[in-house]
Amino acid sequence: MKNSIKIKQAFSVDRTTFQDIFFIPILAISLAISLGLLLLLLTGESYQTALTALIALFVGSFGSVSALSETLTAATPLIFAALGIAIGFRAGLFNIGAEGQIIVGGLAAVIIGFSVELPLMLHLTLMLSVGAAFGAGYAFISGWLKAFTGAHEVITTIMLNLIAFRLLDFFLRLPFIQKEGRNDPISKSVLDTAELPRLLVLIDPNLRIHAGFLLAILAVILVYWIIFHTTIGFEFRMVGTNLNAAKYAGVNSSLTIVLAMSAAGLCAGLAGASQISGVLGRATSGFSAGIGFDAIAVALLGRAHPIGVLFSGILFGALVAGGREMQVSAGVSLDLITVIQALIIIFVAAPILVKSIFPWFFGKK
Amino acid sequence: MKLNTILKLASGAFAGLLLATVNSANAFTACQVTDLGGVDDKSFNETAWKGVQDAVAKHGIDSKILESKDGTDYEPHLNSMVGAGCDIIVAVGFLMGEATQKAAEANPDSMFTIIDFAYNPTIPNVLGQVFATDQAAFLAGYVSAGVSKTGIVGTFGGINIPPVTGFMDGFAWGVSHYNKVKGKNVQVLGWDPAAKEGLFTNNFDSLDDGRAFAQNLYDEGADIVMPVAGPVGLGSASLADELGSDKLKIIGVDGDWTVTDPARKGVYLTSVMKNMDATTLSVIEMAKSGNFSGGLTVGTLENGGVGIAPYHELSSSVSSDLASEVEALRKGIISGSIKMN
Numbered sequence: 001m002k003n004s005i006k007i008k009q010a011f012s013v014d015r016t017t018f019q020d021i022f023f024i025p026i027l028a029i030s031l032a033i034s035l036g037l038l039l040l041l042l043t044g045e046s047y048q049t050a051l052t053a054l055i056a057l058f059v060g061s062f063g064s065v066s067a068l069s070e071t072l073t074a075a076t077p078l079i080f081a082a083l084g085i086a087i088g089f090r091a092g093l094f095n096i097g098a099e100g101q102i103i104v105g106g107l108a109a110v111i112i113g114f115s116v117e118l119p120l121m122l123h124l125t126l127m128l129s130v131g132a133a134f135g136a137g138y139a140f141i142s143g144w145l146k147a148f149t150g151a152h153e154v155i156t157t158i159m160l161n162l163i164a165f166r167l168l169d170f171f172l173r174l175p176f177i178q179k180e181g182r183n184d185p186i187s188k189s190v191l192d193t194a195e196l197p198r199l200l201v202l203i204d205p206n207l208r209i210h211a212g213f214l215l216a217i218l219a220v221i222l223v224y225w226i227i228f229h230t231t232i233g234f235e236f237r238m239v240g241t242n243l244n245a246a247k248y249a250g251v252n253s254s255l256t257i258v259l260a261m262s263a264a265g266l267c268a269g270l271a272g273a274s275q276i277s278g279v280l281g282r283a284t285s286g287f288s289a290g291i292g293f294d295a296i297a298v299a300l301l302g303r304a305h306p307i308g309v310l311f312s313g314i315l316f317g318a319l320v321a322g323g324r325e326m327q328v329s330a331g332v333s334l335d336l337i338t339v340i341q342a343l344i345i346i347f348v349a350a351p352i353l354v355k356s357i358f359p360w361f362f363g364k365k
Numbered sequence: 366m367k368l369n370t371i372l373k374l375a376s377g378a379f380a381g382l383l384l385a386t387v388n389s390a391n392a393f394t395a396c397q398v399t400d401l402g403g404v405d406d407k408s409f410n411e412t413a414w415k416g417v418q419d420a421v422a423k424h425g426i427d428s429k430i431l432e433s434k435d436g437t438d439y440e441p442h443l444n445s446m447v448g449a450g451c452d453i454i455v456a457v458g459f460l461m462g463e464a465t466q467k468a469a470e471a472n473p474d475s476m477f478t479i480i481d482f483a484y485n486p487t488i489p490n491v492l493g494q495v496f497a498t499d500q501a502a503f504l505a506g507y508v509s510a511g512v513s514k515t516g517i518v519g520t521f522g523g524i525n526i527p528p529v530t531g532f533m534d535g536f537a538w539g540v541s542h543y544n545k546v547k548g549k550n551v552q553v554l555g556w557d558p559a560a561k562e563g564l565f566t567n568n569f570d571s572l573d574d575g576r577a578f579a580q581n582l583y584d585e586g587a588d589i590v591m592p593v594a595g596p597v598g599l600g601s602a603s604l605a606d607e608l609g610s611d612k613l614k615i616i617g618v619d620g621d622w623t624v625t626d627p628a629r630k631g632v633y634l635t636s637v638m639k640n641m642d643a644t645t646l647s648v649i650e651m652a653k654s655g656n657f658s659g660g661l662t663v664g665t666l667e668n669g670g671v672g673i674a675p676y677h678e679l680s681s682s683v684s685s686d687l688a689s690e691v692e693a694l695r696k697g698i699i700s701g702s703i704k705m706n
Contacts, residue, residue, distance in 0.1 A: 066444075066448060070441055073441075169567060182526070183525040183526065183530070183561060184524040184525045184526045185524075185567070205471050206444050206447070206448075206471055206472075208440070208441065208444075275437075279437065279440075280436075280437060284436045284460075285524075285567060286401075286435040286436050286437075287435075287436065287437065289434070289435045289436075289437045290435075321441075324431060324441065324442065324445050325445065327430070327431050327432070328396075328429050328431060328445055328446070328449045329429075329449065331429070331430070333432070334431075334432055334434065
């Protein structure tokens, strides 16, 4: 109990919120997985297949070093992007544009990655910063539109996503960027000095976990500090809680909205850059792979709290890695994982539903 | 019921299930990683998977499959298959070229075969399977030019990569061969083999795009369309199905679409077949019997690696003269007496 008290203090929340933060996601996950398996049985699979699938989900995500490495590799860009979305949530902004910001940041990063020659650390730093800056710049557009014209950020970010997809296709075909000898949209490969080092190559060269994960943890700490221990973070939260009250209290709400949106884009841009630098090595037309949309779910599941985002990001990474193993060893379609993810979101978004299914986990109010 | 009893029953059942799920790991296992579009694309991935399934049926081996949703999946999927103890790994698709090379070099003891990619120099544990689809598409182009009433035929592709544009090249060359022989002027929309530019959906999964692209070509006057984008073409086929095959006919690719998509069999004039199932089966057999070696196999009209499907439902629209001309062309290409471009 001592530990949990400490955790409670760290989160500075009361008992009911504590239950909300810990029990609801865990129960939501269990419910979602159970329903997913039930669905599997309903489609005519045998109970053995369902059980193999369940075991594979765990073994494939946490059951070995390579499984863990895959989980964390998949979690890294999700954590970055979801941190950005969490910042947005705190400031009352619903940023659907992480996907576009990932694309723009990743594209800028890949260009720095293959076109500039610098020593390792410098090159990496430059590439990641440029990726972050471009992601921030792309999100700035939505922030500015929201603050100064009142255009709703949900609309503008969705539209900017569509523009980013086409921009990517266009840029990847420019001779300066396109890989030599190819006609399809694919960029040149980044130089070795622009690759985030893989952490466990000494154990096994197939292990893909890279230094980006460490950066993601740093980002979690930094965002936590900004949101809860700085003036600007306080202003984000004020604007998010009650815009009018914030204005009355003297907060420059326009500036705060622009800043929050840009910070969100910065994180998404980092997600794109670290994915290019640590995993892909080049950009192709689908390199963002829906990370920006999954990250919305990650941020929701993490309750827009940096620590929550860290864990929910790892959970979603585990679903990716475990889902792959499910497909390999149980022959279950990867689509089931998508269903489970969606169910998790539904249950997290409907806490009262979870509470009414498992009343005995929650104290009376 | 008492909670205890339930728990006991549950844990007993659980243990029993655990034991039951332990597989015999000794069997030879062939594994496939599909490209974008899914294994049920009635086309590219499905044809290759059929080769694996044929091997399962014939030799009683085990099989595993991983479907790629996007390009970022290739590397981890291939690694997973190595980790799952696969004896041979079938990588389906040109786009997987670099990921397969990486996996093969990191795991020199595993055997790989990749469709549509030729390594230069070759890798000792990878067998590339490439196909002269332009030869078969040439025949389809010729037959389309002969059947078209509007004098306009069309094609579009998924992505501008050689395994896709090979089809489109052959198709366009076949049409121009027809024009040369007959003194006609049948036009090809959607692909210029000289400039290497044309119509592309930039994906391998949107049936809506398949419908829209076919609609555009139809609006421009084309009455026969060859979609080279896996399942995307099924969208084109449903448009043709609604319009009626007298207004729009479809040329299938990779497999015989009249067979794989019987619901719309009335719209397929023919299919440009790339018999990946046969080559994949034979590669698996080589691996199983210990005769595997890296390098390259090329499927041609001559060795049956590529070909065109029967005209099936629409055979009445292909005159017997045209059919025999196509047959003569086939022989001419095999003997080398006919130059395609």
